[in-house]
Amino acid sequence: MKKHTLLILCLCCVLIAKGENGYDLWLRYKPVGNKTLLQSYRENITTIITSGSSATMDIVKNELSTGLQGLLQTTIDHGAAVNRHGAIIAGTPRSSPLISNAGIAIPLQQAGEEGFVILSKILNGKRCILISGNTEKGVLYGTFHFLRLLQTEQSIQQLNIISAPKIRLRMLDHWDNPDRTVERGYAGFSIWNWHTLPGYIDQRYIDYARANASIGINGTVVTNVNANAVVLTQPYLEKVKALADVLRPYGIKIYLTARFSAPMEIGGLKTADPLDASVQHWWQEKIKEIYTYVPDFGGFLVKANSEGQPGPQDYKRTHADGANMLADAIAPFKGIVIWRAFVYSNENPLDRHKQAYDDFVPLDGTFRPNVLVQVKNGAIDFMPREPFHPLFGAMPKTPLMMEFQVTQEYLGQGTSLVFLAPLFKETLESDTYSKGKGSTVAKVIDGSLEHHPLTGMAGVANIGNDINWCGHPFAQANWYALGRLAWDHTISSEQIADEWLRMTYSNNPRFLKAASRLMLESRDIIVQYSNPIGLHHIMGTSHHYGPAPWVNNQQRPEWNPVYYHKADSGGIGFNRTATGSNALAQYQPAAREQWENMQTCDEKYLLWFHHVPWNFRMKSGKSLWEELCYQYYTGAERAGKMQDTWKSLQPFVDKQRFEQVNMLLKIQHTEAIWWRNACILYFQTFSKMPIPASYEQPGKTLEYYKSLRFPFAPGI
Numbered sequence: 073m074k075k076h077t078l079l080i081l082c083l084c085c086v087l088i089a090k091g092e093n094g095y096d097l098w099l100r101y102k103p104v105g106n107k108t109l110l111q112s113y114r115e116n117i118t119t120i121i122t123s124g125s126s127a128t129m130d131i132v133k134n135e136l137s138t139g140l141q142g143l144l145q146t147t148i149d150h151g152a153a154v155n156r157h158g159a160i161i162a163g164t165p166r167s168s169p170l171i172s173n174a175g176i177a178i179p180l181q182q183a184g185e186e187g188f189v190i191l192s193k194i195l196n197g198k199r200c201i202l203i204s205g206n207t208e209k210g211v212l213y214g215t216f217h218f219l220r221l222l223q224t225e226q227s228i229q230q231l232n233i234i235s236a237p238k239i240r241l242r243m244l245d246h247w248d249n250p251d252r253t254v255e256r257g258y259a260g261f262s263i264w265n266w267h268t269l270p271g272y273i274d275q276r277y278i279d280y281a282r283a284n285a286s287i288g289i290n291g292t293v294v295t296n297v298n299a300n301a302v303v304l305t306q307p308y309l310e311k312v313k314a315l316a317d318v319l320r321p322y323g324i325k326i327y328l329t330a331r332f333s334a335p336m337e338i339g340g341l342k343t344a345d346p347l348d349a350s351v352q353h354w355w356q357e358k359i360k361e362i363y364t365y366v367p368d369f370g371g372f373l374v375k376a377n378s379e380g381q382p383g384p385q386d387y388k389r390t391h392a393d394g395a396n397m398l399a400d401a402i403a404p405f406k407g408i409v410i411w412r413a414f415v416y417s418n419e420n421p422l423d424r425h426k427q428a429y430d431d432f433v434p435l436d437g438t439f440r441p442n443v444l445v446q447v448k449n450g451a452i453d454f455m456p457r458e459p460f461h462p463l464f465g466a467m468p469k470t471p472l473m474m475e476f477q478v479t480q481e482y483l484g485q486g487t488s489l490v491f492l493a494p495l496f497k498e499t500l501e502s503d504t505y506s507k508g509k510g511s512t513v514a515k516v517i518d519g520s521l522e523h524h525p526l527t528g529m530a531g532v533a534n535i536g537n538d539i540n541w542c543g544h545p546f547a548q549a550n551w552y553a554l555g556r557l558a559w560d561h562t563i564s565s566e567q568i569a570d571e572w573l574r575m576t577y578s579n580n581p582r583f584l585k586a587a588s589r590l591m592l593e594s595r596d597i598i599v600q601y602s603n604p605i606g607l608h609h610i611m612g613t614s615h616h617y618g619p620a621p622w623v624n625n626q627q628r629p630e631w632n633p634v635y636y637h638k639a640d641s642g643g644i645g646f647n648r649t650a651t652g653s654n655a656l657a658q659y660q661p662a663a664r665e666q667w668e669n670m671q672t673c674d675e676k677y678l679l680w681f682h683h684v685p686w687n688f689r690m691k692s693g694k695s696l697w698e699e700l701c702y703q704y705y706t707g708a709e710r711a712g713k714m715q716d717t718w719k720s721l722q723p724f725v726d727k728q729r730f731e732q733v734n735m736l737l738k739i740q741h742t743e744a745i746w747w748r749n750a751c752i753l754y755f756q757t758f759s760k761m762p763i764p765a766s767y768e769q770p771g772k773t774l775e776y777y778k779s780l781r782f783p784f785a786p787g788i
């Protein structure tokens with residue numbers, strides 16, 4: 073080999089190896105591969121003109137420089153005047169005369185406070201692209217959107233984009249503890265290093281803010297809902313201030329979780345009763361103190377009277393009493409209170425499904441205007457598939473905020489490729505019928521159904537200090553999806569997968585076709601091999617990893633899988649109709665109708681709502697038992713095929729990320745077989761029916777699966 077060929081080869085290797093560990097997320101800015109497009113991009117992008125001097129505008133400027141340099145492989149000049157074709161002009165009408173004189177007042181009006189416009193214009197007889205918003209934050213979002221167009225190889229001729237977020241608070245909830253453990257985290261330890269804050273600003277904080285801004289996330293709760301009052305003490309507030317200062321230029325507000333008993337734990341009071349004057353005073357003073365550190369502090373997220381957390385009910389007060397006390401104290405600073413509706417206790421032994429509705433619906437109309445009630449997508453708990461929460465549509469006078477779980481607590485945790493956009497969309501598009509047909513969950517939470525100005529969507533973060541942030545390389549797509557859907561819930565899962573794959577891996581059409589199918593089918597596959605036909609909550613207790621439908625030894629009945637599947641010799645499933653727990657009554661009649669009757673119930677939710685005989689005839693013509701076997705076996709088989717699909721994509725993926733996904737898919741397949749065998753063998757003890765002979769029979773016994781202890785992956 074000639075010397076210079078070798079040199080070029082080495083250089084290529086270095087280039088390829090750099091950044092292939094996934095740290096850059098979807099902001100890789102790799103050279104545009106399509107030569108014709110590259111040529112046209114270069115012709116249309118020759119100068120960057122930014123205006124206004126602020127930390128946010130510096131970010132805009134840098135992002136355009138690095139992004140364009142990476143994508144176009146050429147340095148783009150910065151300028152001040154339009155004297156040739158191809159100026160990219162970024163700024164607000166206030167700071168940029170070029171923009172204020174460009175005649176774009178009407179589109180800007182539609183962009184609102186946080187939105188942006190990206191418009192092709194002729195200025196001074198030259199072709200230009202304007203990226204503008206009414207605020208610098210809008211310009212920042214527009215900048216990332218513009219770069220995304222190039223990253224995903226879209227045309228930039230005749231741009232006429234006006235985009236405004238449909239939801240006001242677009243947030244990540246970190247379940248991160250002060251000792252850096254992350255509850256339900258599968259990507260290492262917390263990225264927040266309380267030990268070295270406030271003196272040391274980890275580059276990760278900046279990169280985190282940038283990634284969030286690129287998808288429109290504008291709020292973050294940095295502490296766990298199972299809260300520790302220590303975060304409200306003065307040394308921690310200094311640390312919180314340091315983080316807030318990093319996040320602010322990226323348009324992100326910081327929020328904290330408030331432990332309801334904090335006045336006692338760190339304030340020395342005898343009570344935390346929300347109607348007690350000394351408690352109210354304590355919170356007022358504490359909040360005043362917080363705002364001296366963080367003048368734009370977002371507010372509190374509160375988990376109260378749930379899973380052992382303290383709350384107003386400890387003093388015979390209601391959730392509204394608790395939320396309103398905090399809301400009143402924080403209102404003078406324009407802060408908000410996000411009060412969680414994830415409540416259940418053993419006082420509701422019949423059906424945990426019903427408690428949030430029972431506790432919260434009577435309180436509708438009694439919350440202060442700066443309170444949002446945050447509701448999980450379903451009534452049980454982030455299951456692989458769950459009908460929408462009956463609270464959506466049932467509290468018209470209260471703004472309800474969506475809580476999705478991005479971390480995959482019940483969906484394979486750190487080992488499984490599961491793209492969650494289809495799950496999120498399934499909930500958002502569900503019809504509550506609360507104001508007639510078309511009253512979707514999306515319209516409840518974006519405020520359009522009941523005209524609420526305060527709206528929100530949060531995702532429980534899947535971020536940790538792993539080199540690639542999320543553990544599984546494909547888990548990044550779920551962070552991405554949350555942000556994109558919070559901005560615009562009408563975007564399809566297909567589009568989100570396509571964008572993410574193009575930016576993260578490759579624009580090659582062959583790659584995209586197979587890889588997007590892999591993503592789009594993945595959620596259905598995990599439902600099939602773990603919780604088919606409406607089964608739910610049959611995983612290992614406490615760690616929630618792997619199957620354990622047999623568990624019946626927890627002190628709290630509603631923590632036991634047997635409580636949920638109710639398998640017996642007569643059948644399987646939870647009767648939530650009028651003859652059972654009647655949780656169905658919490659839905660509008662028109663919504664209820666799709667599930668009420670066992671014969672016509674949407675089979676995705678059959679065992680969620682009905683206790684069904686083993687020989688019940690399914691729509692496929694199979695008996696329920698045969699269908700259950702079919703679903704488990706098909707799911708596991710499809711999980712196996714995911715490996716083949718990925719292997720076929722090797723030519724398009726760098727070595728490191730290819731191997732990572734490859735190894736994880738192998739583990740996932742093992743887990744799928746584990747789920748299948750363990751569940752089928754266990755349920756067979758009730759059905760007493762054979763596993764159809766056409767299927768490979770489990771090689772291990774039920775006793776073997778029962779004996780497995782976390783975290784051992786089974787030999788199968």
Ligand SMILES: CO[C@H]1[C@H](O)[C@@H](O)[C@H](O)O[C@@H]1C(=O)O
Nearest residue numbers: 247255256297298375414453
């Ligand atoms: C933070 O606690 C979590 C808990 O770990 C989790 O298993 C359960 O799903 O939900 C709780 C909640 O959402 O509050």
